[in-house]
Amino acid sequence: DIQLTQSPSTLSASVGDRVTITCRASETISSWLAWSQQKPGKPPKLLISDASTLESGVPSRFSGSGFGKEFTLTISSLQPDDFATYYCQQFDGYGWTFGQGTKVEIK
Amino acid sequence: QITLKESGPTLVKPTQTLTLTCSFSGFSLSTSGVGVGWIRQPPGKALEWLALIYWNNDKRYRPSLKNRLTIIKDTAKNQVVLTMTNMDPLDTATYYCAHGSTVHYAFDFWGPGTMVSVSS
Numbered sequence: 001d002i003q004l005t006q007s008p009s010t011l012s013a014s015v016g017d018r019v020t021i022t023c024r025a026s027e028t029i030s031s032w033l034a035w036s037q038q039k040p041g042k043p044p045k046l047l048i049s050d051a052s053t054l055e056s057g058v059p060s061r062f063s064g065s066g067f068g069k070e071f072t073l074t075i076s077s078l079q080p081d082d083f084a085t086y087y088c089q090q091f092d093g094y095g096w097t098f099g100q101g102t103k104v105e106i107k
Numbered sequence: 108q109i110t111l112k113e114s115g116p117t118l119v120k121p122t123q124t125l126t127l128t129c130s131f132s133g134f135s136l137s138t139s140g141v142g143v144g145w146i147r148q149p150p151g152k153a154l155e156w157l158a159l160i161y162w163n164n165d166k167r168y169r170p171s172l173k174n175r176l177t178i179i180k181d182t183a184k185n186q187v188v189l190t191m192t193n194m195d196p197l198d199t200a201t202y203y204c205a206h207g208s209t210v211h212y213a214f215d216f217w218g219p220g221t222m223v224s225v226s227s
Contacts, residue, residue: 001170032211032212032213034211034212034213034214036214038154042219043203043205043217043218043219043220044154044203044214044217045217046213046214046215049211049212049213049215050211050213053211055215087153087154089154089156089213089214091212091213094167095156095159095167095168095169095170096144096146096156096159096212096214097156098146098153098154098155098156099153100153101153101154
């Protein structure tokens, strides 16, 4: 089974900071890598699919990149609405795997 | 506008079978490329994919839970049903259903989730 490891697990940052979250796969995966944002008591919201495609309506401060085993989610200028937990997920041709999540907290 | 909503019991006893229904609107499960999946999240923990059914009745299951899960669709009713047998307290979680497709292989629309507790 492919494992996804996100780093860091928790991130403390201030409004306006540039934030980068990394998702590392246990083996080379395709570009079917997505990023979602989840706030307490709410379902996840898809931000990015295909490693770098921004979903409709998602602010342009979010961006995704990477290939092979390492992928990143970048928030160029953190906004108050961005404090949440972020998950990467990948499709391996049969099913899906999620990372363990990265919580972005207010510094 | 795509919407999904989960329904089912909030409390089940150990060893019982859980049946959850996902009712959706705004898309059809007879449309090529469309799928509906189930994902769960234990309290304070990460998301875990469980199962997915495609428009063509192709079914995918989490390998470690394959023997306990069954997913079916009722295209006419716009519903997908997930059953999980032999429930255990470790299965306590919020269960989500979500829309997916073979375009991006990502879950792009989610239901609000339903909390299921397993306790005697």
